[in-house]
Amino acid sequence: MGIKIYNTLTRKKEEFVPITEGEVKMYVCGPTVYNFFHIGNARTFLVFDTVRRYFEYRGYKVRFIQNFTDIDDKMIKKANEEGVTVKDIADKYIKEYYTDADKLNLKRATVNPRATEHMDEIISFIKDLVDKGYAYEVDGDVYFETRKFKGYGKLSHQSIDDLEAGARIDIDERKKDPMDFALWKAQKLGEPAWESPWGMGRPGWHIECSTMASSLLGETIDIHGGGADLIFPHHENEIAQSEARSGKQFSRYWMHAAYLNIDNQKMSKSLNNFFTTREILEKYDADVVRLFMLSGHYRNPINFSLDLMEQAKSGIERMKNSLTNLKYIVENGEDRELTAEEKEISLRLNAYKDKFIEVMDDDFNTADGISVIFDLIRDANTNINEASPKKLAQNAIELIYDLLSPLGILQNTDEDGLDEKIEKMIEDRQRAREEKNFKEADRIRDELKAMGIILEDTAKGVRWKRA
RNA sequence: GGCGACAUAGCCAAGCGGUAAGGCAGAGGUCUGCAAAACCUUUACCCCCAGUCCGAAUCUGGGUGUCGCCUCCA
Numbered sequence: 001m002g003i004k005i006y007n008t009l010t011r012k013k014e015e016f017v018p019i020t021e022g023e024v025k026m027y028v029c030g031p032t033v034y035n036f037f038h039i040g041n042a043r044t045f046l047v048f049d050t051v052r053r054y055f056e057y058r059g060y061k062v063r064f065i066q067n068f069t070d071i072d073d074k075m076i077k078k079a080n081e082e083g084v085t086v087k088d089i090a091d092k093y094i095k096e097y098y099t100d101a102d103k104l105n106l107k108r109a110t111v112n113p114r115a116t117e118h119m120d121e122i123i124s125f126i127k128d129l130v131d132k133g134y135a136y137e138v139d140g141d142v143y144f145e146t147r148k149f150k151g152y153g154k155l156s157h158q159s160i161d162d163l164e165a166g167a168r169i170d171i172d173e174r175k176k177d178p179m180d181f182a183l184w185k186a187q188k189l190g191e192p193a194w195e196s197p198w199g200m201g202r203p204g205w206h207i208e209c210s211t212m213a214s215s216l217l218g219e220t221i222d223i224h225g226g227g228a229d230l231i232f233p234h235h236e237n238e239i240a241q242s243e244a245r246s247g248k249q250f251s252r253y254w255m256h257a258a259y260l261n262i263d264n265q266k267m268s269k270s271l272n273n274f275f276t277t278r279e280i281l282e283k284y285d286a287d288v289v290r291l292f293m294l295s296g297h298y299r300n301p302i303n304f305s306l307d308l309m310e311q312a313k314s315g316i317e318r319m320k321n322s323l324t325n326l327k328y329i330v331e332n333g334e335d336r337e338l339t340a341e342e343k344e345i346s347l348r349l350n351a352y353k354d355k356f357i358e359v360m361d362d363d364f365n366t367a368d369g370i371s372v373i374f375d376l377i378r379d380a381n382t383n384i385n386e387a388s389p390k391k392l393a394q395n396a397i398e399l400i401y402d403l404l405s406p407l408g409i410l411q412n413t414d415e416d417g418l419d420e421k422i423e424k425m426i427e428d429r430q431r432a433r434e435e436k437n438f439k440e441a442d443r444i445r446d447e448l449k450a451m452g453i454i455l456e457d458t459a460k461g462v463r464w465k466r467a
Numbered sequence: 468g469g470c471g472a473c474a475u476a477g478c479c480a481a482g483c484g485g486u487a488a489g490g491c492a493g494a495g496g497u498c499u500g501c502a503a504a505a506c507c508u509u510u511a512c513c514c515c516c517a518g519u520c521c522g523a524a525u526c527u528g529g530g531u532g533u534c535g536c537c538u539c540c541a
Contacts, residue, residue, distance in 0.1 A: 011471095029541075037541085044541040074539075156536075162469045163537060205539085227541025232470095234540090257541070258472085264534070267541095295490070296480060300473075301534070311479060311491040318490080321504060359481090367481050371489035378489095381505055438500055445502080456503050463504085 003058065003361045005223070006299060008231060008254040009155055013363055016253065018222050024055045024062045025217040027251070029209060029226035029234070030112065032069040033093035034078040036276040039289075039304060040260045040267050042104060044227045046290060047257040047298040049106045050407060051225070051364055057406040058357070065216050066109040067209060068094055070116050071202055076191055086192050090114070100277045105286045105408045111216055115208040118215065119194050122203045125211045125245065126183045126196075134244040138174045140186030140199040146179040149240040155254060156232035163232075181237055183207050206237040210250070214242060224251035228258050258301045260293070275304070287409050288313045294366040294407055319410060320465070322377045323400060328463045329384060329393035336389045345383045346395050352376040356403050366407060373403050386460045418464065422453060426462060429455070 003016040018024055028048045031037050037045075045066075052064045069075075070090035079086045094114075101108075115122070126142055129135040134148050146152045146160060153159050160179055172178075182204035187193035193200035213221055219242070226235065235254065242250035259266060262273040280289060292312035296302045338346060352372055359368035380396040404410050418426075429444040445455050452467045 031541080032539090041541050047541095072539085156470075158470055158537070165469060165537090228472095229536070229540055232536060233538085259535070259541075261534080266535075291490090292479095300480090303479090308479065308491090314492085315490050325504070365481075367490095368488075371481065374489055378506085382507095385505090433500080436500075442501070454503070457499070457501095458504085459499095465504090 003055070004363050005253050005255060006363045007252075008256050009251075011157070014253070016222075018060070019218075019220060019252070022060060024052075024060045024223065025221045026052065026062065026064055026223040026225065027209070027213040027217060027221055028064070028066045028224075029230055030066040030068050031093075031097060032072055032074055033090050033097060034074045035093060036096055036278050037100060038267060039275045039277050039280055040227075042100075042277045042280075042289070043260040043293050043302070044225075044257045045101065045106055046104065046293050046408075047364075048225050048255075050294060050298075050366060051223075051255070053107065053408055054360055054364060054406040058361075062110070063217060064107075064109045065111050065113065065213065067212055068097070068112055068114045069205070069208065070094070070114045071192065072205055080190070087116070090116070096278075100281065103281050103286055104277065104289065105411065107408070113212045113216060115203065115212070118208065118212050119203070121215050122207055122211045123184075123194070123196050125207060125214075125241070126203075128245050129183065129241065132244065134241075135183055136176065137184075137198050140184075140201055141174070141182055142184035142198055143175055143180040144183050144237070144241060144244075145176055146181070146240060147177055149244050151243065152179075152240050153236065155236045155239055158232070181206065181233065183241070206234055207241060209234070210238045210242045210245075213238075213250075214246070219246040219248050219250070221251045223253045223255055225255040225257070228256040231256055257298050260302050260304050262304050264303055280309070284309050284313060285316070287316050290407060290409050291315050291370070294409075295370055297367055298364060316410070318374070319377065319400070319404070322381055323397060323410070324463070324465045326380060326384065326393045326397045326400075328458070328460075329386060329388055330390050330397065332460045333386065333388055333390040333393055338389055338392060342389065342392050345379075346392055349376060349379060349396055349399055352379070353399065353403060360406065369403070369407065373400065376400060376403065386458060418453070422448065422451070426455065426464065430462060433457075 004013045005016050006013045026048075031041055048066075052062050055062050068090070071086060075086050075089055079089045082089070126135060129144065130137065130142065135142050135144050153163065164178055184196060184198055184201050184207075185204060186198070187200040187202070191202065193202055213224070224235065224238070239250050261267065262275070265273065267274055288309060289312075292309055293302065295312065295315075352375060356369055356372045359365045359372060376396075376399065380400070384393050384396055401410065401413070425444055425448055429441045432438070432441040432444065448455060449467070454465050454467055456463045456465070
């Protein structure tokens with residue numbers, strides 16, 4: 001039994017079989033870098049970051065490519081508005097992307113290719129399509145002829161005729177068919193352009209992903225991912241271009257993350273229900289955001305609200321509490337071997353990992369995975385206490401961090417110690433308590449609380465944590 | 468019009484044929500100088516109606532409702 005993936009292409013869950021044993025070649029459509037990315041983008045990135053981490057957790061070597069679209073209409077518009085070059089905009093927002101992505105604890109991709117840095121390959125890709133008769137040029141534009149590609153519509157499970165029937169696209173008389181899409185766009189006044197066999201111009205949107213995916217991963221890749229809205233037309237078009245050119249299957253598995261909605265509606269600027277990731281990260285830790293987003297299945301839409309963020313925050317608190325309590329036992333517990341009974345506890349604790357893998361293997365069921373972690377936490381909380389050996393507590397801590405790692409939650413374990421002043425206050429309070437001077441003890445505790453240090457009295461002494 | 472998804476406790480959310488996980492919130496309790504944390508107990512006619520089956524939240528048909536894609540979009 002291995003990992004199963006729901007494949008949009010077949011609409012079935014399938015056993016994951018990599019092209020090369022032990023390796024995963026995956027490509028995920030990244031952002032158009034004309035703005036800060038919003039929390040909807042964040043969900044998609046987070047989902048695929050988790051997929052990637054989980055593959056690594058299961059021992060795969062992952063080549064993870066996520067592109068930056070750094071040339072398109074929106075980029076040009078933004079550059080014109082700000083009176084700077086398209087490249088200026090791209091550079092700026094790529095930098096901002098990393099700021100937010102790093103803070104969200106998104107692992108850096110193996111490569112983050114930029115469309116403009118692959119222009120020669122894009123042009124030769126298009127040229128191949130023209131040479132093979134899948135594309136035609138009109139006035140410096142180059143279009144892909146969808147009816148030439150037999151499999152068109154196989155990803156979105158629609159026929160070209162059905163798509164056309166519902167189409168709301170403008171009729172362009174120069175195209176052979178309304179469903180034909182641009183591979184190359186002739187330069188318009190004031191737009192950045194590159195030299196090509198069809199004159200100055202720039203690539204259409206879909207071609208960059210096909211080109212960079214094949215260039216960096218090969219003509220057939222294992223997994224292609226993105227937001228659900230990319231199924232049509234973007235991914236459909238990618239398949240058409242790539243398979244028309246190579247004659248091989250482009251991607252074996254297609255994964256799509258569902259939407260993040262606000263008040264049950266799609267986020268949109270016109271509805272003014274738009275949050276950037278940065279705004280949210282100012283109010284909530286990445287751990288909270290990640291727990292929130294991973295607590296539902298990636299193929300189901302989730303609704304965003306501050307109330308739900310608060311709930312997630314409490315969940316993170318529960319995890320943290322358990323961990324600080326266990327760490328306290330590692331520091332103050334008994335330094336001895338495990339009794340027979342404790343060995344049983346340890347064994348049972350370790351079994352949660354098997355359960356975790358079982359549910360996560362099933363199409364990355366992070367919701368179930370999280371519930372296994374909470375089960376583990378309750379078990380540890382119940383059965384490990386101040387009288388337990390350090391080893392047992394240490395075992396539980398490692399296990400919790402281990403299961404949390406593919407989710408990217410609570411992985412920044414570096415903690416600051418307490419400074420001398422605070423340590424002295426804690427000592428003073430302990431003395432006051434021994435003298436039954438509870439008023440003074442409580443005063444110091446309140447003072448520390450105001451400083452962000454929470455004290456908890458245990459049978460073995462005082463335990464502290466940060467608020 | 469075409470294609471599709473979803474409807475489970477106050478809130479969120481798994482489960483997808485064998486009799487309802489988990490989190491948050493609430494109530495009661497244990498422990499504690501108090502508190503906190505933790506633990507225990509407690510809260511579900513699984514949208515409706517038919518049907519298949521020994522057995523359905525899970526499958527089939529029909530409703531109702533919400534949402535998405537078919538246009539730039541994660």
